[in-house]
Amino acid sequence: MTVPLDPATVIAEFAERVAPYDPVTGVPPVALVGVRTATGEAVFQLSDHVLRAMCRALEAYRDPQDRGTCVQCGGRRLDDNLHCPDCGRLHGILGEVIARHARRVAEEAPHGPAA
Numbered sequence: 001m002t003v004p005l006d007p008a009t010v011i012a013e014f015a016e017r018v019a020p021y022d023p024v025t026g027v028p029p030v031a032l033v034g035v036r037t038a039t040g041e042a043v044f045q046l047s048d049h050v051l052r053a054m055c056r057a058l059e060a061y062r063d064p065q066d067r068g069t070c071v072q073c074g075g076r077r078l079d080d081n082l083h084c085p086d087c088g089r090l091h092g093i094l095g096e097v098i099a100r101h102a103r104r105v106a107e108e109a110p111h112g113p114a115a
Helices: 007-021 048-060 092-107
Strands: 031-037 040-046
Touching: 007 031, 007 040, 007 048, 031 048, 040 048
Parallel strands: none
Antiparallel strands: 031 040
């Protein structure tokens, strides 16, 4: 089961972890970041250092469900098996093996009794 996140707590803890490394102290905040959720709301005053760290962290984030883009239809919802539910294409090594086999079968002369 996934533990619910409290966004305000996450932001506060992030700022607390990063703030001690701010080389400039005693200056006014450069940004206010507000969070409003079903559990409440909070506003954070962020220094330039903390704001830049937060932006870098957000830029670096990659969703665990991101498995790339389908080369056939451009869809972004590849499943764990690298199967595109939008167009049906299989990606990765298995997808390539299946695609090659399908091409070979399609190129072969039809099997069956000669007329």
